[in-house]
Amino acid sequence: MARDYYATLGVSRDATPEQIKRAYRKLARELHPDVNPDEAAQERFREVTTAYEVLSDPKKRQVVDLGGDPLGNGGGAGGGMGDPFAGFGGLGDIMDAFFGGGAGGGGRGPRSRVQPGSDALLRLELTLEECASGVNRDITVDTAVLCDSCDGGGSKAGSAPSTCDTCGGRGEVQSVQRSFLGQVMTSRPCPVCRGFGEVITDPCQQCNGDGRVRARRTITVKIPAGVGDGMRVRLAGEGEVGPGGGPAGDLFVEVEELPHERFTRDGADLHCTVEVPMTAAALGTVLTLETLDGGQEELTVEPGTQPGTEHVLSGRGLPKLRSNGKVSGHGDLHVHLDVVVPTRLDDAQADLLRQLAALRGEEQPEPTVTANGNGSRHGLFSRFRSFGHR
Numbered sequence: 001m002a003r004d005y006y007a008t009l010g011v012s013r014d015a016t017p018e019q020i021k022r023a024y025r026k027l028a029r030e031l032h033p034d035v036n037p038d039e040a041a042q043e044r045f046r047e048v049t050t051a052y053e054v055l056s057d058p059k060k061r062q063v064v065d066l067g068g069d070p071l072g073n074g075g076g077a078g079g080g081m082g083d084p085f086a087g088f089g090g091l092g093d094i095m096d097a098f099f100g101g102g103a104g105g106g107g108r109g110p111r112s113r114v115q116p117g118s119d120a121l122l123r124l125e126l127t128l129e130e131c132a133s134g135v136n137r138d139i140t141v142d143t144a145v146l147c148d149s150c151d152g153g154g155s156k157a158g159s160a161p162s163t164c165d166t167c168g169g170r171g172e173v174q175s176v177q178r179s180f181l182g183q184v185m186t187s188r189p190c191p192v193c194r195g196f197g198e199v200i201t202d203p204c205q206q207c208n209g210d211g212r213v214r215a216r217r218t219i220t221v222k223i224p225a226g227v228g229d230g231m232r233v234r235l236a237g238e239g240e241v242g243p244g245g246g247p248a249g250d251l252f253v254e255v256e257e258l259p260h261e262r263f264t265r266d267g268a269d270l271h272c273t274v275e276v277p278m279t280a281a282a283l284g285t286v287l288t289l290e291t292l293d294g295g296q297e298e299l300t301v302e303p304g305t306q307p308g309t310e311h312v313l314s315g316r317g318l319p320k321l322r323s324n325g326k327v328s329g330h331g332d333l334h335v336h337l338d339v340v341v342p343t344r345l346d347d348a349q350a351d352l353l354r355q356l357a358a359l360r361g362e363e364q365p366e367p368t369v370t371a372n373g374n375g376s377r378h379g380l381f382s383r384f385r386s387f388g389h390r
Contacts, residue, residue, distance in 0.1 A: 003051075003069055003071075005050075005051040005054050005055050005064055006051075006055070006064075008047050008048060008050075008051035009023045009024060009027065009048060009051050009052065009055065010023055010027070011023045011055075013065070015055075017056065018160065020052065020055050020056060021052075021056065021153070021160075024048060024049075024051075024052040024056075025151045025152070025153065025245075027045075027048045028045065028048065028049070028146075028151065028152065028245060029151060031044050031045035031048060032045060032146055032248075033045065033236070033237030033238065033248050037237070039236065042236055042237045045237075045247055046247050049114060049116075049246060049247045050071070052112075052114060053112045053114055054070055054071065056112055056114075057070075057109060057110065057111075057112060058109065058110075058169075059109040060109070109170060109171055109172075109197070110167075110169065110170060110171025110172075110193075110195060110196055110197025110198070111171060111189075111195045111196060111197075112196075112244070113154065113196050113211070113243060113244035114152070114211075114242065114243070114244040114245060114246045115242040115243045115244060115246045116242045116246050116247050116249065117144065117212075117239055117240035117241045117242035117243075117246055117247065117248045117249040118239060118240045118242075118249045119239045119240070119249040119250045119251070119252060120141065120143055120238075120239040120240055120249065120250075120251045120252070121251075121252045121254060122139060122141060122251065122252070122253050122254070123253075123254045123255075123256050124137060124139065124221070124223075124253050124254070124255060124256065125256045125258055126223065126227070126255055126256070126257055126258065127257075127258050127260070128257060128258070128260040128263060128265065128292065129292060129293075130223070131223075131225075131226070131227050131228060131255065131257055131318070132225060132226070132292055132293065132318050132319065133225055133293070134222070134223055134224050134225035134226075134227075135223050136220055136221070136222050136223070137220070137221055137223060138218050138219070138220050138221075139218070139219055139220075139221055139253065140216060140217070140218050140219075141216070141217060141218075141219060141238075141251065142214060142215070142216050143214070143215070143217070143238075143239060143240050143241070143251075144212040144213065144214055144215075144240045144241045145212060145213060145214075145215045145217070145241050146211070146212060146241050146245050147204060147206055147207035147210070147211055147212055147213050147245070148206075149204050149205070149206040149207065150204035150206070150207060150211065151245060152211035152212065152241075152244055152245015152246075153204070153211060153244075153245065154200050154203060154204055154207065154209040154210060154211045154244060155200050155201075155202055155203065155204060155209070156202045156203065156204050156205065157204075159201070159202040161196075161198040161199060161200045161201070162198060162199055162201050163197065163198055163199075164190060164192055164193035164196070164197055164198055164199050165192075166190055166191075166192040166193065167190035167192070167193060167197065169197040169198065170190070170197060171189065171190055171193065171195045171196060171197035172187045172188060172189055172190055172195065173187070173188060173189075173190050173191075174186065174187050175188075210243055210244075211241075211243060211244040211245040211246075212240075212241045212242070212243065212245065219235065219238060219251070221233060221235060221253050223253075223255070224321060224325055224327075225319040225321065225327055226268065226318055226319035226320060226321030226327055227255050227321060228255065228257060228265070228267075228321075229255060229256060229257035230254065230255065231254070231255045231321075232252045232253065232254045232255070233252070233253045233255070234250055234251075234252055235250060235251040235252075235253065236250050237249075237250065238250065238251035239251045263292055265318065267318075267331060268317050268318045268319065268320045268330065268331025269317045269318075269331040269332050269333070269334060270292060270316070270317045270318065270331065270332075270333045270334065271333075271334045271336065272289075272333070272334075272335055272336070273335075273336045273337075273338050274287065274289065274299070274335055274336070274337055274338065275338045275340050276301055276305065276337050276338065276339050276340065277339075277340055277342075278339055278340060278341050278342065280301060281301065281304075281305040281306075281307075281337070281339040282303065282304065282305075283303055284300075284301055284302050284303035284304075284305070285301045286298055286299070286300055286301070287299045287301060289335065291313075291316055291333065292316075292318075292333075297313055297316065297333075299311055299313075299335060301337065305337060305339065306339065307337070307338060307339040308336065308337070308338075309336075309337045310334055310335065310336050310337070311334075311335040311337070312332050312333070312334055312335075313332060313333040313334075313335065314332050315329070315330045315331075315332065316330070316332065316333035317330050317331025317332045317333050318330065318331050319331075
């Protein structure tokens with residue numbers, strides 16, 4: 001079913017081009033993302049802009065008046081790969097090309113000055129703590145915004161664009177060329193009006209006819225908890241305003257996560273290494289560990305703890321951020337114990353260790369190897385001897 005572009009702009013079907021333009025500018029002032037950041041208003045702004053693009057184009061408007069939709073699925077010819085007629089808009093253009101159609105033949109018409117704006121990308125450095133908790137950050141962006149002097153129209157107040165004398169408002173000029181097929185008529189965008197079909201004779205002094213100006217503004221971006229390096233937060237309608245006051249693109253804020261001095265990250269899990277003295281690992285102890293959020297956790301080190309032992313503190317990692325922007329649970333904190341063997345001993349310490357070795361019968365220890373993790377232990381040199389007897 002064809003869309004009612006007239007109803008979208010709130011004008012009658014016999015409205016003049018100037019009435020259509022005034023209706024669009026009035027709605028654009030109310031709905032533009034810089035004025036109304038509401039999601040529903042932004043969607044309505046896109047619909048209004050699309051309606052203006054259609055109704056400001058005489059040929060597209062004619063399609064609408066005939067009950068069709070120029071932006072519908074069947075609205076354009078779709079030449080595929082290798083299509084010899086891919087450069088033509090339809091049967092009329094093909095006939096004109098081969099048989100030299102008249103100047104009033106079927107061109108593609110002028111293009112609208114109103115064009116959608118580009119997206120913008122900005123990078124934001126965050127600490128691991130900020131990624132974990134989320135943060136509101138004020139950022140400064142330099143983008144194109146709607147010209148408040150002409151409301152995107154490009155003309156000085158009280159004036160309007162005039163029809164291009166070179167192309168007669170068609171937006172394109174035609175020329176006849178000779179080829180092996182005979183005379184071929186080709187079309188190209190009008191060099192005077194650049195394909196718009198009209199010329200701004202009295203441009204707005206603030207934007208020089210572009211309908212937008214460069215401006216620096218401050219935006220507050222809400223970074224959700226659980227973001228990670230390389231993730232992007234999308235701010236709809238906060239990018240570049242398009243030429244002619246067209247709908248603004250989106251602003252994407254990309255997170256750059258700074259390295260942390262104590263924790264490393266693996267998705268929603270955190271990892272850290274805690275050094276434990278050899279005596280504490282042998283006798284057992286209780287350690288107090290400061291977590292990323294500033295809290296404290298007690299960690300029990302069992303007697304006889306070996307180097308590389310890992311303790312997992314469930315739910316003490318980062319928030320798990322889903323694709324819908326909501327948090328679902330938390331990751332874990334993995335604590336790796338590094339047993340530190342003293343490298344410098346005084347005489348008293350060395351004597352105590354010798355006494356301990358004597359009590360344990362370890363004055364002359366025989367190296368042992370655990371094979372395949374099955375717990376069986378054999379003397380290393382006796383294994384070498386057994387190999388030699390095979």
